[in-house]
Amino acid sequence: MKGKSYKKLLSLVLTGVIMSGLAVGCSKPADQASGKKEKVKITYPTYRVGSHASAAAEKEIIEAFKKQYGDEIELVVEELPSDQAYVEKMKVLAASKQLPDIVEGKNGIIDLAIKNGQAVDLLSMVNEDAKYKAEIGEEAIKANMRDGKLYSIANARQLIGYFYNKDMFQKAGITPAKTWDEFMSNNEKLKGKGFTPLALMTGENAWTSNLLLASIIGTDGEAGNKFMNTMKPADYNNPSVIKGLTMMQKMLKDYTTKDAIGAMYSNAANNFNQEKAAIIANGPWMTPDFADKEKSKPGLAERVGVALYPENGLVSQYEIGYMVCTTDKAKMDAAMKFLKFKTGAFTQKIMLEKGGALPLTANVEMSDEYKKNNPLIVDLIKLSADAKYKYSNLDNTSNPTVMDVFAKLYPELAFGNITPEKMAEKMTEAAAKSK
Structure with missing residues (x-):
């Protein structure tokens, strides 16, 4: 009896250890267990900082995006001190196919991104969203078309x-x-x-x-x-x-x-x-x-x-605007949300009022107070x-x-x-x- 009791006790202990191990091995991260999705991290460099004419508008836009999408997207912003510093760094990154997820295509950066295969054709994603397409307008889309493809979207019209x-x-x-x-x-x-x-x-x-x-x-x-x-x-x-x-x-x-x-x-x-x-x-x-x-x-x-x-x-003219430079599906979806936010009617209005940049279409109207x-x-x-x-x-x-x-x-x-x-x-x- 003593031997059987000992074997029975040992069996129970081992079973407990195994089940405990299985529980540890199958445990889920806290965010998954609570039903929350892990945030998608996307990178965005900007030179619109410090004394730049668009710095105040840029800050407001980024803060508004984080407030709206902060639960699902982690926007990592890299601040560069000048236009030139921005262009030089992006060109170096383009040479090694290491461009960030969202990039402004100014000063030939878009050409390098297209050449190295990082720039994503955005046309189908724009066509799928009629509301957003109306906010940027056909003329802005046409201005940035290259060989039937849309690699960048303007955020302002330049006069x-x-x-x-x-x-x-x-x-x-x-x-x-x-x-x-x-x-x-x-x-x-x-x-x-x-x-x-x-x-x-x-x-x-x-x-x-x-x-x-x-x-x-x-x-x-x-x-x-x-x-x-x-x-x-x-x-x-x-x-x-x-x-x-x-x-x-x-x-x-x-x-x-x-x-x-x-x-x-x-x-x-x-x-x-x-x-x-x-x-x-x-x-x-x-x-x-x-x-x-x-x-x-x-x-x-x-x-x-x-x-x-x-x-x-x-x-x-229309500005060259912004590109998406990632093929990772989750990052691309998140980057498109930021791109639409950065170039849509809401942001066009901020850029007009805080940065003096003209909106893409007449849908964003100037108030009488703004005109004054x-x-x-x-x-x-x-x-x-x-x-x-x-x-x-x-x-x-x-x-x-x-x-x-x-x-x-x-x-x-x-x-x-x-x-x-x-x-x-x-x-x-x-x-x-x-x-």
Whole structure:
């Protein structure tokens, strides 16, 4: 009896141990046991931080997304200090096929993402959501189509003229120029009154300088306008480009700030905001800065006007926008939710009110209060109706290899080390390297 009792006890103990082990081995994580799904983590880098014109809008958008989707999606945001830092890092990541899940395709990043196979065709996912498709509109979709595929979605429409200091113009006895000859004459008159005419820059993507270059080319008759509406041109050796570079050489040499050579966007913007320059080519997102006491001289907003480029020219385009760069199903679904949130009507309204970016469609209306508080944007939209020439900017049309050489070539042009004709040749050589 004793032996049988012992064996029975041992059997019960072993059974308990085995069952206990099975219970441990089959136990579920706390979130699964409670019925909750594990959060999907997606990565999103942004340069819209710090003093960037869209920083306040970007912060509000991200916080709103996390509030709405925080239970299911973990949005990991990487903040990069500038446009240039963003572009440089994304290009490095693209080279190794390591792009984050959501990426802005600016400055040729989209071309690299398509080439390396990371960019996802979004067309079918957009077509499946009629409400969202209406929010972004057919024109914005059409603008970013490539060979029947949609790799990116814009979050804003761009109408870009130039801003000018009305007080400086008045003292110089000038009004916004109707021709490029008059524009150059205005620069000379401003300089004669002791004002620096232009807030230019040659660093980063030479943004403010290249808006002027694109406008000189884009308003140079039918041929120039066609060129500035041509995607990825292979040859820059044409009279319109050379005319533009000849004028840019003069402007960089005689009509801009001392720090323009090598300057970043922040330098050019600061020069205009602090009334160290009379003109800056830039978009409506800059307008909130004029009333910001930390960025601009007091009362600057009342002293700023907006104008079309000479010959009634206007940069008119949709932004390249955002891409999804993951094929993982769960991540792709989460990334699409963020992409729709980032580019939909709700965000377009925030970008309009906080960042001065124009919405994609007329479905996002400006309130009377907004119009009252943002007269420059209202003026720009009114002026756009009079534009004879509309065209894209160089960031949108040129190969990234071309954009990369401006920071080197503009200083050489300004110092007379190369001619406009030679710079056009070097831009053509750079275009060939993208093949």
